[in-house]
Amino acid sequence: MSKNKWAWINCFIILLLFTSEAYSKARYVFCPQKYPAVIRVPFANVMVMEFPEKPKHSLAGRNSFDFQYIGNDIGIKALTAGGHANLFIYLGKKRCAFKLVTTKSRADDIVVIKYSKEKNIEVNYVQ
Numbered sequence: 513m514s515k516n517k518w519a520w521i522n523c524f525i526i527l528l529l530f531t532s533e534a535y536s537k538a539r540y541v542f543c544p545q546k547y548p549a550v551i552r553v554p555f556a557n558v559m560v561m562e563f564p565e566k567p568k569h570s571l572a573g574r575n576s577f578d579f580q581y582i583g584n585d586i587g588i589k590a591l592t593a594g595g596h597a598n599l600f601i602y603l604g605k606k607r608c609a610f611k612l613v614t615t616k617s618r619a620d621d622i623v624v625i626k627y628s629k630e631k632n633i634e635v636n637y638v639q
């Protein structure tokens with residue numbers, strides 16, 4: 513192959529890498545109850561956390577972030593560069609724990625929170 517074809521192939525590969533970085537997919541996280549999950553909030557942008565049900569209460573550790581509640585979603589915006597805070601979300605009878613961290617690169621755009629599978633299954637026997 514000629515140098516010109518290799519140059520075009522390399523440009524195409526680099527373009528694909530940057531495109532996949534710019535349009536990241538949603539990240540799925542199970543509702544962490546014992547150890548906080550790290551959520552990377554973009555600086556100067558908004559990210560969304562989607563919950564399986566409407567959050568009843570939330571408790572944030574610091575005033576480094578702004579929160580907007582829309583149905584089952586919480587929109588989060590970083591107010592300061594380098595900000596961090598813990599966040600507890602109460603859903604029905606469950607509590608989810610998170611550690612919010614402001615970042616300028618590789619931030620989460622959408623984080624979908626799911627319930628973990630139950631460890632115990634209730635079985636009713638028919639006689």
